[in-house]
Amino acid sequence: MSLLLRSDRAMTARIEATRRAGLPVRVSALTVVEAAHGRTDMPRLHWYLSRLRLEAVTPEDSLEAVRLLKEAGGLHGHKYAIDALVAAMALRSPAPALVLTSDRDDWTRLCGDRVIIRDV
Structure with missing residues (x-):
């Protein structure tokens, strides 16, 4: 998640390839908290989360x-x-x-x- 929030191209490509293959990309709600920080671009975070399956604990x-x-x-x-x-x-x-x-x-x-x- 932290790589996505930093707009890492390799991670973004990996996630998109997985989605195109029809496989769910899951992310823990905890991982979101762990990766976010005071300078996190919140619109970017919300955009990525709209493309992932957010999993509750x-x-x-x-x-x-x-x-x-x-x-x-x-x-x-x-x-x-x-x-x-x-x-x-x-x-x-x-x-x-x-x-x-x-x-x-x-x-x-x-x-x-x-x-x-x-x-x-």
């Missing part, structure tokens, strides 16, 4: 995130909380779920091989 996601953190070797705290919640959401998505991330280590520990992880 459920109570079940919270419990699954706790389980994932525990299984990942005792990860905890704010450093891993959002990734764990988004991982739980990815795991409940229809397979194959693809996650684009700049922090592969967290994702590998949280999801193993159950989610396709790509670096951005």
Whole structure:
């Protein structure tokens, strides 16, 4: 999301290609909060969100995130909380779920091989 908000051409092209292929591009409501900042261009944010499927966090996601953190070797705290919640959401998505991330280590520990992880 942060790359989209910075108008990164490669990420924009990747998202558009996925949409043209008829596949949903999901983004967690948490990711929006994590990527936005005081200088975020709000019209741009709303435009991108109109082209993505914004996913809410459920109570079940919270419990699954706790389980994932525990299984990942005792990860905890704010450093891993959002990734764990988004991982739980990815795991409940229809397979194959693809996650684009700049922090592969967290994702590998949280999801193993159950989610396709790509670096951005």
